[in-house]
Amino acid sequence: AQRVTQPEKLLSVFKGAPVELKCNYSYSGSPELFWYVQYSRQRLQLLLRHISRESIKGFTADLNKGETSFHLKKPFAQEEDSAMYYCALRGGGATNKLIFGTGTLLAVQP
Amino acid sequence: KAGVTQTPRYLIKTRGQQVTLSCSPISGHRSVSWYQQTPGQGLQFLFEYFSETQRNKGNFPGRFSGRQFSNSRSEMNVSTLELGDSALYLCASSVGSADYGYTFGSGTRLTVV
Numbered sequence: 001a002q003r004v005t006q007p008e009k010l011l012s013v014f015k016g017a018p019v020e021l022k023c024n025y026s027y028s029g030s031p032e033l034f035w036y037v038q039y040s041r042q043r044l045q046l047l048l049r050h051i052s053r054e055s056i057k058g059f060t061a062d063l064n065k066g067e068t069s070f071h072l073k074k075p076f077a078q079e080e081d082s083a084m085y086y087c088a089l090r091g092g093g094a095t096n097k098l099i100f101g102t103g104t105l106l107a108v109q110p
Numbered sequence: 111k112a113g114v115t116q117t118p119r120y121l122i123k124t125r126g127q128q129v130t131l132s133c134s135p136i137s138g139h140r141s142v143s144w145y146q147q148t149p150g151q152g153l154q155f156l157f158e159y160f161s162e163t164q165r166n167k168g169n170f171p172g173r174f175s176g177r178q179f180s181n182s183r184s185e186m187n188v189s190t191l192e193l194g195d196s197a198l199y200l201c202a203s204s205v206g207s208a209d210y211g212y213t214f215g216s217g218t219r220l221t222v223v
Binding site: 034043044045046049086095096097098099100101102103 | 200217
C-alpha cells in the first residue's frame with residue numbers, strides 16, 4: 001500500500017537552528033516525492049520535488065530509497081519558514097494522484 | 111496569469127442536501143484533481159480528471175462525484191450531505207498527465223449543519 005508518514009505534528013526550533021522535517025514512505029515501485037508548504041492564510045504550494053534535486057528557500061531534500069525517506073532540511077531556520085509542511089508521494093504511471101502525509105507544523109521562534 | 115480559482119469560497123449546507131463546487135484551472139492546464147482536507151484525516155485524494163476523463167478515484171463513497179468540461183473546468187458534487195463531509199475541498203491543476211507538481215486553489219470551505 002502507498003503511504004506517507006510524517007511522525008512529527010509540530011517541530012519548534014529557534015531562529016538560526018538547523019531544521020529537519022521527517023518523511024518516510026511506503027511504495028513498492030519507484031515513487032516521486034514532493035514537499036508542499038502552506039503558509040498562514042495562503043494556499044498550498046509546491047516547495048520541492050525530488051526529481052529536480054533543487055534547493056528552494058534554502059531547503060533541500062534527498063530521496064533515500066534504502067531508508068524509504070525524503071527528509072526536508074535547512075541549515076539555518078528563519079522566522080518566515082514557519083508554516084505547515086506536507087510530504088507527498090506519487091506512484092508510477094500516467095497519474096497526478098498524490099498521497100499526502102499528515103503534515104508537520106514548523107514553528108520558528110525568534 | 112490567473113491561478114486556480116475555486117468557487118464558492120464558503121458554503122453552509124444542511125444534512126441531506128447536495129452541493130456542487132467549481133474549479134477553474136490555470137489556462138492551458140488539462141489535469142484537475144480534487145482533495146478533501148480535514149483536521150483528522152489530512153489531505154485525501156478524491157478524483158483526478160484529464161481531458162474530460164476521470165483517470166483515478168479515491169476511496170470515497172459514491173455520493174462524491176465529479177466531471178470535467180471541454181474547457182478543463184471541473185465540478186464536484188456531493189449528494190445527501192453528512193456532517194462528516196464538512197471540510198476544505200481543494201482543487202489542483204497541472205499541465206500534463208503526470209506532471210511535476212500541482213498548483214492548488216484556495217479551496218471551498220464546506221460546513222454541513
